[in-house]
Amino acid sequence: GIQVEQSPPDLILQEGANSTLRCNFSDSVNNLQWFHQNPWGQLINLFYIPSGTKQNGRLSATTVATERYSLLYISSSQTTDSGVYFCAVVVSSNTGKLIFGQGTTLQVKP
């Protein structure tokens, strides 16, 4: 089956710093989403981005489907950005099920 690999696994930043999280996938995908799981366990939708570039405030994402990777950019990080960031892909249009990566754990220090 498809492999979804995220890097780095852990990241510690000082407040105000920028960062880039990467998601590599081993096969063609129909859909790609980025999520933020906050310290209370809630999964928050960040981007639905099967291809191209999107921006939402301090966050932006780029997916290059032909090269099988996606990047999540966080600029001017804040302590509220702490948590786990997941990339998830859909391979089969029959099921629509999401295949999740292992996540990147981000800690932003004040």
Added chain:
Amino acid sequence: NAGVTQTPKFQVLKTGQSMTLQCAQDMNHNSMYWYRQDPGMGLRLIYYSASEGTTDKGEVPNGYNVSRLNKREFSLRLESAAPSQTSVYFCASNPRRSYNEQFFGPGTRLTVL
């Protein structure tokens, strides 16, 4: 518009007990999903329902059953709980199976002693 709701938020069971996790969505979505998340891992699919009246197994269906009661509601049942089913359970929905964004509920934290 509440999105995807789940009950209960927390539950503790003894081995062998049964329970049903409830999920409802008010977005008129066709497809609904149940995932579990174990410590340090991403989510894995248990069961899904592509549309009202249909259900199918995901990656880790053993020990679970589901019911798509109507378009809004999708329940997950543990008939005889085991410690290996200690996990956080998430319900999700999307308008149709593919090419659309999936939305998640707040999760149910289940502990089986």
